[in-house]
Amino acid sequence: MIEPDVIRQIRELTARGWGSKRIAAELGVARNTVRRYLRGGAAAEAQVRPARRCLDEDGRAEAKQLFTGLAEGNAVVVAGELVSRGITVSPRTVQRVVADLRRGQRAADVASVRFETDPGYQMQIDFGQKQVRIAGTFVRVHLLVAVLSHSRRLFVKAFLSERQDDWREGIAEAFRHFGGVPRTVLGDNARSLVLGRERETGTVTFHPAYLAFCRDWDVTPRACGPYRARTKGKTESGVKYVKRNGLAGREFESFAALEAHLVRWMAEADQRIHGTTHEVPLVRFERDERHALRPLPSRPLPVREQRLRRRVANDALVDVDTVRYSVPHRLVRDTVDVVVGEREVRIYRGTELVARHERSFEPHARVTDPRHFDGLWRRPAAPTLPEAPLSALEAMGRSLSDYAAAIGEVVS
Structure with missing residues (x-):
């Protein structure tokens, strides 16, 4: 769009015999714009930029109420509702009106309150995946990471899959590594652990095998809310720490070498200064948490079948x-x-x-x-040895053993 004065100048300069290129350079507009207005002749009038539509105070209040209520944060729905009520407005106008509300909502979603637990109360679990080079080949390794929420001691075990048995085996190994059982285990909503959840009541239905495992180890299962992975942020951070620090770009000769490396690395991780507690996890564990864990079961049921x-x-x-x-x-x-x-x-x-x-x-x-x-391949026949040539006596039908038997002697 150009102003009416510019259109008038284009026509005046054209009447003087100026070309479109010279006019465009003189007026600071595009050459195609000059051509377009010249082709239109008298019909090419100045376009009027529509004024930005604004809502009055009542309209703004109504838009904000719809945004936080019926529209559930959707500006397009708000605009449609306002039009149905006789208020002509575009979705872009609504977006400008509710910008502060939307910014505050995003900040509230990101903001979180750190939840600290008592010693021995909670262990958080999660799986992570990483491509690791083993024996010269990249293999997708599944890493179960468990973190004691109070002391931040960390346990990691590598698997080749992420099935129910892997979850149970990894959790049991974590209990043995820590030397005791916490009161609760907080996980996510993986299908191996959780079958479903009631949206209205929030009731979680755990997988029967996982529930039986928790009863056998005397621990209470918990599941974080849907799309609320930060509820178990300690183990989420633990998974990143294992992948970026514990494994990084390292290569291993075998899966056993990978497991041995993780055992050594866990001992190193227990000795670091934790960024949140500003303490060594192993020191914090020995001082506060070891005695708070429940004893391991004497004869637990098999965790993998x-x-x-x-x-x-x-x-x-x-x-x-x-x-x-x-x-x-x-x-x-x-x-x-x-x-x-x-x-x-x-x-x-x-x-x-x-x-x-x-x-x-x-x-x-x-x-x-x-x-x-056996029987799939034919076994090679045993080699046949050539017969020894007959001696002079054997050629006559006798042998030395015949004469030895006659005289009662043994031929050596």
Whole structure:
């Protein structure tokens, strides 16, 4: 848009014989703008910029009330409601009116109050993922991180998956690492832990297996609110700390080497000065929290009894979290049940136990039993030795043993 005076000058200069390029340079407008107004002739009149529409005080108050109420923070809905009430206004105008409200709402969402717990009261848990180079290959490693909320002592365990059994195994290992059980465990709403939540009452339905595990260890499960991950901010920070400091860009020769590194790194992390408490986590734990933890159960139930259904591949192997275990080759293309325990893997066809292996933690490893492949390959025939030439006596039908038997002597 240009002002009417500029249009008048364009026409006057054109009447004097000036070209569009010279006019544009003289008036400081685009050459195409000059051409457009010249093509329009008398019909090309100055465009009038519409005045910015504003709401009066009553309209502003009504817009703010709708924004915080019926519209639930949506300026477009507010504009539509005002138009239906006879107030002509654009969504952009509403956005300017409610800008302060929206800014305050965002600040309230981000702001949080740090919640400190008593010693031994709470442990926070979470899973994180990171691509780690193991034996020259990048592997997605799942890291369970547990943090004691009072002392900030940290525990981390690496897995190749993130299933229910991995959660339970990792939490039990954390209890053993800390030497006791807190009163509550705060996690997120992962499907492995939480089946659902009532929106109105906030009641959480935990997975039966997870609930049975918590009863066995005498700990109360808790789940943070939906989209409120900062409720368990201590372990959220712990996951970042493990990935950025504990692992960073390090490479490992094997999964066992990764686990050994994490054990050493946890000891180092316990000796650092924590940024919030300004104390060493291990010192704070020994002074305040160790005696507040409940004792470990004397005979806990198995925390891992994962049952998977797999189809046997053509090479007589079944895959469990990138690790392949052998079965008898007669079961190729059959469906089997794989029971993964804490230290052992058992494979069943129906009720028949067909294979038993020690559980491997190395990604892409092959665990085989040579007996499972018996009959699959032909064994090479034993080499036949050439017959020894006959002696002169044997050629006559006699041997030295015949003469020795006759005279009762032993030929040496």
